[in-house]
Amino acid sequence: MNRKHIIITGTSRGIGFEMVHLLASAGHDILALSRNARPVKNLEFDHIYSMAFDLHASEDYRKVEEYVEKEWNNSVDILINNAGLLINKPFEQTTKEDFIDVYQTNVFGVAELTRTVIPYMSSESHVVTVSSMGGVQGSMKFPGLAAYSSSKGAVITLTELLAEEYKETGPSFNVLALGAVQTEMLAEAFPGYKAPLSALEMAKYISDFALNGHNFYNGKLLQVSSSTP
Secondary structure: OOOOEEEEEOOOOHHHHHHHHHHHHOOOEEEEEEOOOHHHHOOOOOOEEEEEOOOOOHHHHHHHHHHHHHHOOOOOOEEEEOOOOOOOOOHHHOOHHHHHHHHHHHHHHHHHHHHHHHHHOOOOOEEEEEEEHHHOOOOOOOOOOHHHHHHHHHHHHHHHHHHHHOOOOOOEEEEEEEOOEEOHHHHHHOOOOOOOEEHHHHHHHHHHHHHHHHHOOOOEEEEEOOOOO
């Protein structure tokens, strides 16, 4: 097995939590980033380092650089931008601060962490960003998700742009637009809704794609959904 250095955001619960342990169990080295590092720290794996990380805090990006330089010899193979913030409320009730909070995590944080990590990546490296079917042009839309779904549309375009900008040197960039997955975030947005896929099932798909998808795709949006929402 070719052991990879993998950074994953949003690892305290749901899909991110499952991906950390799937990829660590496969023997890869994981840097797990989340505001709350405790859930990952509670499970001891030799291949996991869990770091409290706030996408809003500029100093935390430097901590990532220091870790990669010291522990991984300036090398990152895979970045999975999985962290997300969802606000579900009627548009007229949203505030400018609501939109700023959502975009700070879902767009600005993705851009800043990607910018931070790219200098440590090679032509064979892979950046995978987790988006949503709600951000796909022409897909079904849901009231109350103006900030969330528009932010997820933004990272789809960002991925396409980065793939074009780095097409001669790498890394590869791809984005996965997820449909309904039974996570805490879905339950908060759609109380009572039962999704057809579990967090573990989706984590298996994303983990495999992160390891192998760059051999087939670059700058692509893949819709990963068996249903809506």
